[in-house]
Amino acid sequence: MATSDSSESHDSMDDDITQVPRARRSKVWEHYQQDLVEVDGDLKAVCKYCGAELQAKFGTSSLRNHIAESCRSIDDACRNRFLSTMKTTKTSKAVFVFDPKVCRELMVKFCIHAKIPFLKFEDPYLQPWIDSMQPAFQVKGRHTIRDDAKKMYEGIKKISNLSYKT
Ligand SMILES: [Zn+2]
Numbered sequence: 001m002a003t004s005d006s007s008e009s010h011d012s013m014d015d016d017i018t019q020v021p022r023a024r025r026s027k028v029w030e031h032y033q034q035d036l037v038e039v040d041g042d043l044k045a046v047c048k049y050c051g052a053e054l055q056a057k058f059g060t061s062s063l064r065n066h067i068a069e070s071c072r073s074i075d076d077a078c079r080n081r082f083l084s085t086m087k088t089t090k091t092s093k094a095v096f097v098f099d100p101k102v103c104r105e106l107m108v109k110f111c112i113h114a115k116i117p118f119l120k121f122e123d124p125y126l127q128p129w130i131d132s133m134q135p136a137f138q139v140k141g142r143h144t145i146r147d148d149a150k151k152m153y154e155g156i157k158k159i160s161n162l163s164y165k166t
Pocket residue numbers: 047048049050051052066070071072073074
């Protein structure tokens with residue numbers, strides 16, 4: 001009795017914008033002038049709202065950031081509409097790979113900066129909290145954290161000493 005009726009037709013809606021080069025199909029381009037301008041030999045995109053000239057040859061991320069955050073002349077409705085189109089691209093979430101080493105380094109960095117006593121790592125409520133985010137991450141004892149912190153603190157000191165000398 002079951003009849004398979006899954007013949008969906010995906011009519012392309014992109015056909016009407018065939019004049020636009022493939023690389024410029026990104027949604028962000030509707031917020032920029034159609035023609036790029038040449039500034040010191042570089043092609044730049046011009047913001048429709050504030051006239052800012054932005055480097056376009058390394059991809060559209062700076063163009064997106066400008067519309068999403070920096071532009072002062074864009075109206076809120078326009079910005080929100082753009083932000084809602086950005087949310088549909090979940091690539092950064094999809095490719096996220098948990099790295100316990102990076103995580104531990106960042107944790108230690110936070111502890112140094114926030115002056116968290118190492119004894120706090122013995123707190124029985126810490127691991128359950130971390131488990132709720134990433135069960136693969138194991139909290140180390142306070143001695144390990146202290147050693148990590150010491151090493152990192154020396155490293156940070158070296159870096160800041162270097163930058164103060166210049
Ligand atoms: Zn702008």
